[in-house]
Amino acid sequence: MSQNSQAPRGEMVKIMLNGAEVQADPHWSLLEAIQFYGIDIPTLCHDEGLTPYGVCRLCVVEIGSGDKTKLVASCMHPVWEGLEVRTHSNRVIKTRKTILELLIARCPSSKKLQDMAALLELKEVRFEPLNDDCILCGLCVRMCEEQMGAKAIGFAGRGPERYITTPFDMNSEECRKCGACMYICPVVELRCQGPQAETVLCSGCINTEPVCAPDYGEAMCFMVPCLSCVKGPEDVK
Amino acid sequence: MKVISAKELEDLRNEILAGKDQDKPCIAVCGGPGCLANQCLEVRDAFVNEIAAKGLTDKVDVRTTGCHGFCERGPIALIYPQEIFYQRLSIDDIPEIIEQTIVNNKTIDRLLYTDDEAGQLVETEGEVPFYKKQMRLILGNNSKIDPHSIEDYIAIGGYSALVKVLGGMQPMDVVDEIKNSGIRGRGGGGFPTGRKWESTRNAQGDIKYVICNADEGDPGAFMDRSILEGNPHSVLEGMIIGAYAIGSNEGYVYVRNEYPLALKNINLAIKQAREAGLLGDNILGSGFGFDLKVNRGGGAFVCGESTALMASLEGKPGEPRAKYIHTSDKGLWDRPSNLNNVETWANIPLIINNGADWYSAIGTESSKGTKVFSLVGKINNTGLVEVPMGMTLREIIFDIGGGIPDGKAFKAVQTGGPSGGCIPESLIDLPVDYDRLTEVGSMMGSGGMIVMDEDTCMVDVALYFINFLMEESCGKCVPCREGLLRMGEILTNITEGRGRMEDLDLIQDLSEVLKDASLCGLGQTAPNPVMSTLKYFRDEYEAHIKDHKCPAGVCTELITYSIDADNCTGCGLCLKKCPAEAITGETKQPHVLDAGKCIKCGICYDVCKFDAVIKE
Incomplete structure (x- = not known):
């Protein structure tokens, strides 16, 4: 993705990623830079082959320093010289968990969301479950338009009434029934039939042992203070 | 009537002024939205008919103008040259006004405003307490001109700022002047206008756009409407100046379709300006060309957000996008675009004419100039007020607004539209400027001011605004779509007696996520009504939850x-x-x-x- 098109090709910029100075291609999105360095952050509405959409907000990261920090959707955000990024600050984790909680309350039967809940150690869902299917990530809409060239489906309605449909909710000749929308849909598969939890959360795969950011590789855990860890510096000593 | 040079415009102005007899009586009938609802057009017709019946048609002018601001007292008429202020007129009053005031030069006490505090009748507009403390730089001209007449606008000095700009200022000089004036955007965010212009000017691209945001959709707000309806040429002049400064030759005015009169007046103004050569190629012989298109909004509140507005202009669904790349770099059709609100544009000619120093002397350290507020709710003097930045809420609500009706107690004021916060009585001496409002958990927004009395339930108020925003959310991003839905659910539970104390923590959590993680300004500011009421009126929430009582007696389930x-x-x-x-x-x-x-x-x-x- 090249949003930062004014930068010359080939020249790298330096960014501070979780306290480490690393190089990034100015044509990358922030998410691409984060993924390049092997840091795993959750995404739901993102796919490498499609235009970033920035709506699930699970890929939020914290940028800036001092009292000028904010959360941004990394899939849409450009990289620039000197950008400071924290992928797992407490604020980020808390936000991701609440967003996932909102999503699971809407679609508790999604395996994808349940797996993500286990990874993020989400412990409870405080909202009334609605038992919907679609999480409105828009991957199918973009797939249909950008990769299949059909534009057979799109969004209708607004706010909580938003849904995905064909024009005028009618059978559409534009749709070739290619199934690409089903292929890319993250929630089309059923919830895993493991331990039948009494709560909305399946909880079957939650790792109950607190771990220090498992996917970052050993290097990160020697940093004092650790700037990426979920637990905060005081817990890592 | 095409003017091709500054001199010709000046000649035209002199010609118009020479044709006007300053002593000729003129009856300016307010044709603003409030007065229209009070049958002001019938009053206007009655004036015209009565004047004709008396054979005075050549001796008296009748002018239908834009909003005068004092909606509470409509229909309003100002009698020039004395500036006699008559209020709450009905058709039956008209023959008497013509007979007494116009012919015999006597005022009619019955129709004058009574200043209750001083216990006396007030004759002219300037003496009415509602107007006395105001500084009506933008709105003041509304009563002096017919919005359908470009001649009227030219007569009061209109387009002289444009002459000044095209006649010798370099574009960067204009940008500097606006920067030095310290004006900040009147649409909500309060971004410094000059800096926005500078970024757009410096952005790469041969085609640039200027856009006027007239998609005012806040419940109870009609500032922009009244400017567009009452003085559309002031907005046009501001936009032409802005376009010159930025290096743009094309612009858009995005007006909500629910404002038919504003649409009509801006379209007419554009037509007149084109005919006069003030829009089009080679304006006033400067070589600079600029033209405008008007676009009607489709009824979505979120289209007041700049990127959603631009998407809508492009013919796409009005949904916002991330602004990490600013619209000044990539806006409408991915080209550099400068969007300002109606009121911001209307300020530009003032700044150019009077200079940045004059302008920056008005207001506070961080907020310059005047601001128009629509003062509504539980307030005696409902209407539009324009005050210098830094005036306290107390002055606005009590001195200008005349306090709360029926002797009730003031409880809170909600500023900044549906996503503003509720400010309690303890903060009533707060000076109103961008930063002070933000500090207390509210915002300037576009200038809505809803006053609430003791009979208002703050939980119910929060629920009302959350429901409004939920319905108006485009539904694109998760925090706003799902978060507002859940917040509405929780607040409904509380107002219906099913609330739990832990719900208060939950809405606090949700509020932070909305503010931090929403895609656009609608979601980011949406928690303000909840967070501010929770901060200042927590006892009311607790009374609903713990005692199952609504202290204000509003929530029907609990009374x-x-x-x-x-x-x-x-x-x-x-x-x-x-x-x-x-x-x-x-x-x-x-x-x-x-x-x-x-x-x-x-x-x-x-x-x-x-x-x-x-x-x-």
Whole structure:
């Protein structure tokens, strides 16, 4: 993705990623830079082959320093010289968990969301479950338009009434029934039939042992203070 | 009538002024939205007919103008040259005004405004307390011109700022002037206008756009509407100047379709400006060309957000996008675009004419100039007010607004539209500027000011605004779509007596996520009404949850009605009015209210003359 098109090709910029100075291609999105360095952050509405959409907000990261920090959707955000990024600050984790909680309350039967809940150690869902299917990530809409060239489906309605449909909710000749929308849909598969939890959360795969950011590789855990860890510096000593 | 140079415009101005007799009586009838609803057009017609009947058509002018601001007292008419302020007019008053005031030069006391505090009648507009403390730089011209007449606008010095700019200022000089004036965007965010212009000017691209955001959709707000309806040329002049400074030759005015008169007036103004050569190629012989298109909004509140507005202009669904790349770099059709609100544009000619130093002397350290507020709700003087930045809420609400009706107590004021915060009585001496409002958890927004009295339930208020925003959310990003839905659910539970104390933590959590993680300004500011009421009126939330009581007596699920047998005279009025037949009793015997049948409509409470119906 090249949003930062004014930068010359080939020249790298330096960014501070979780306290480490690393190089990034100015044509990358922030998410691409984060993924390049092997840091795993959750995404739901993102796919490498499609235009970033920035709506699930699970890929939020914290940028800036001092009292000028904010959360941004990394899939849409450009990289620039000197950008400071924290992928797992407490604020980020808390936000991701609440967003996932909102999503699971809407679609508790999604395996994808349940797996993500286990990874993020989400412990409870405080909202009334609605038992919907679609999480409105828009991957199918973009797939249909950008990769299949059909534009057979799109969004209708607004706010909580938003849904995905064909024009005028009618059978559409534009749709070739290619199934690409089903292929890319993250929630089309059923919830895993493991331990039948009494709560909305399946909880079957939650790792109950607190771990220090498992996917970052050993290097990160020697940093004092650790700037990426979920637990905060005081817990890592 | 095409003017091709500054000199020709000046000649035209002199010609118009020479043709005007300053002493000729003119009746300026307010044609603003409030007065229109009060049949001001019938009043205007009555003036015209009466003047014709008396054979005075050549001797008296009648002008239908934009909003004068004092909607509470409409229909309003100003009689020039004396500037006599007549209010609450009806058709029957008109012959008397013509006979007495126009012909015999006598004022009619009955139609004058009474200053209750001073206990005397007030003759001219400037003496009315509502106007006295205002500084009407933008709105003041509304009563002086017919919005359908470019000549009127030129006569009061209109387009002289444009002459000044095209006649010798370099574009960067204009940008610097606006930067030095310190003006910040009037649409909500308060971004420094000059810096926005500079970024757009410096952005790469041969085609650039200037856009006027007139998609004002806040409940109870009509500032931009009144400027566009009352003085559309001031907005045009600002936009032409902005386009010159930025290096743009094309612009858009995005007006909500629910403002038919604003649409009509801006379209007419554009047509007139084109005919006069003030829009089009080679404006005033400067070589600079600029033209404008008007676009009607499709009824979505979120289209007031700049990127959603631009998407809508492009013919796409009005949904916002991330602004990490600013619209000044990539806006409409991915080209550098400068969007400002109606009121911001209307300020530009003032700044150019009077200079940045003059402008920056008005207001506070961080907020310069004046701001128009629509003062509505539980307030005596409903209307549009324009005050210098830094005036306190107390001055606006009590000195200008005349305080709260029926001797009730002031409780809170909500500023900044649906996503503003509620400011409590303890902060009433707060000076109103961008930063101070943000500090206390509210915002300037576009200038809505909703005053609430003691009978307002703050939980109910928060629920109302959350529901409004939920319905107006585009639904694109998760925090806003799902978060507002859940917030609405939780608040509904609280107002219906099903709330739990842990719900308060949950809405706090949700509020932070909305603010931090929403895609656009709508979601990011949406928690303000909840967070501010929770901060300043937490006891009300707790009363709903713990005691199952609504202290203000608003939430129907939590109140009960009963009849006090000692006070009840058995007059039978409540019995007769009760739509649910819940009240029984013999005449002249105390009545009884069956709580099981009661639908809590409150009619009995309202009709009882003996305070015998108890609400608790």
